Amino acid sequence: MSEHLERLLEKEDKFNAFIKKYPEKARESEKSSGRLAGKVLATKSCINVDGYLTSCASKTLDNYIAPYDATVVSKIKKEGGIILGMANMDEFACGATGESSHYGPTENPAAPGRVSGGSSSGSAAAVSAGYVDMALGSDTGGSIRNPACYCGVVGFKPTYGFVSRYGLCDMAMSLDQIGPIARTVGDAALLLDVIAGHDLRDATSLYAPNDFSKNLNTNLKGRKLGYAKEFDDLIADEGIRKNIHESLDKLKDGGAKIVDVTLPSLAKAVPTYYLNVYVEFFSATRKYDGRRYGHKIEENCGEEVLRRIMLGSYISQAEWQGKFYRKALQARSVIRSELMSALKDVDVLVGPVVPKPPHKLKEKISDPRVNYAYDVFTVVANLAGVPAGSVPSGKVGGIPNGLHVLGKPLEDQKVLDVMAGFEAIA
């Protein structure tokens, strides 16, 4: 048994990053070969791991022990990765703060007393606190990038389809994507190498390369990076704005060229996203009827999950589809088209991950608009299906911040290259 694994097993979970750890299964699964040999991982609790509690951080599934492995988990096991446990998260991934878990909120290890971000709260916190080497998260509107940004680690959402969703408890099928969280871009790329690729069990999965880490190119010279003026309009915190502009200066010093681009409908991204999500989430939760496994969701979930179910049901009624859902699908086309135009003459876009710092843990927020506002910069990548990542860009008032990098569909390597280039000079 490796000293590394034993050292990690001894660490006390001070931040509520895990819902459940499995030390014995971790010890039994240790292998000496494979690309992830010796690497210890956490998995978001909405990704099925055979024999592990896959609760989606909800009372609805508090007795659901997964009977099979998600495709990403099978791949990790095959390459020698050790799944230490199931990470905490917002209930059914419905949140951007990590507070809505049935198992209690996750505290931010990099900014104690504050929320960790979400919904992959425990995955990012576990990596940040050094409890694991890397983690799996899922990202429907920023759920990998937001907590990675706040916890001072790297998070990457691949192109939609690059990673199989088979075995992921879906939040919104047309937007969900599984991706890596790690302490370095190199480690995130290594985990992506393992989990990416076509899967017959997921009709939306694509053929994807498996050599991102080997091909990482940190050279920023000659790179054309787009920055949209609308980013500045929507950043709500002066410190974050300053940090992002300092990051642009560093990229310029590194040899990159910053190009002005425009995203005129950026302010429409949050309404577009939530109208899509309400409908898809309502549909996704119909299976939680308590008959084959778990308990009936409406009788066991928290407020945000219930809100999304009720509004999804309301919108889905025939008389409202045109007013809300159809319009949101059209807005999605507009936002996607504008993003493609902005990316047309540049390598990638760079900008903020979040508009404001994470709030304090004990702050009671009852207005959903306050939490939805965290998503304004991240949801665009999901609506358009493009790759995007968050890489640490320093601290603002003692709290980690991140630089957002977005690329064209299938150009995940380019996004990772710019993230690695920035990581090298930041």
Place this chain on the structure above:
Amino acid sequence: MDEKKILEEGKKLLDEFSQALKDVPETEETHYVMDLKNVTRADAKGSCDPAFRGKFEKLAPHWDYGYVKVEKKR
């Protein structure tokens, strides 16, 4: 939780969202960012985990004669 309050406040939220999108022109709708294709597997013998059924039986709250047992109506 006050379900009525959640729904009533939620309807206000939907109206705000709808208002924010009122200028969006009539255009094609994006359901998925990629075309969904029918997938056919190559001919091969199927495989299954022999332990799966046992694991699944443990999950179902009511299980009888090889079937999940559910209430007719709530």
